Amino acid sequence: MVAIASKAVPQKVKALGQSLKVGLAKGFPTTKIHENKNRPSRRKGSLSKRVKLIRDVVRDVSGLAPYEKRVLDIIKTGGGSAEKRTYKFAKLRLGTHTRAIAKREEIKGLYAKMRARS
Numbered sequence: 001m002v003a004i005a006s007k008a009v010p011q012k013v014k015a016l017g018q019s020l021k022v023g024l025a026k027g028f029p030t031t032k033i034h035e036n037k038n039r040p041s042r043r044k045g046s047l048s049k050r051v052k053l054i055r056d057v058v059r060d061v062s063g064l065a066p067y068e069k070r071v072l073d074i075i076k077t078g079g080g081s082a083e084k085r086t087y088k089f090a091k092l093r094l095g096t097h098t099r100a101i102a103k104r105e106e107i108k109g110l111y112a113k114m115r116a117r118s
Contacts (some may be wrong), residue, residue, distance in 0.1 A: 067093045
């Protein structure tokens with residue numbers, strides 16, 4: 001042992017395969033936790049086949065909400081600022097930027113399907 005400013009620093013390390021006192025492998029030996037496993041909170045909310053089918057059936061039966069019909073009408077009439085106007089209207093009704101963009105894309109997808117059918 002070498003004393004440096006009243007602190008003892010060990011010169012040799014016990015190498016018996018047990019816990020080391022200094023160095024990179026110091027401390028109690030533990031097993032690593034695998035971090036590539038998804039937590040349940042990461043899976044929550046993901047769309048399953050069953051839920052997708054149910055939502056499609058409900059959408060077919062019930063149709064569009066009145067504000068969704070208005071968004072569809074804005075898209076149909078078009079114009080230079082149709083994207084912006086649909087976004088602003090959807091944001092006014094839904095409250096958040098993300099939901100408004102998602103709703104706009106959903107209605108645009110429905111309109112594209114309607115045009116493809118006819």
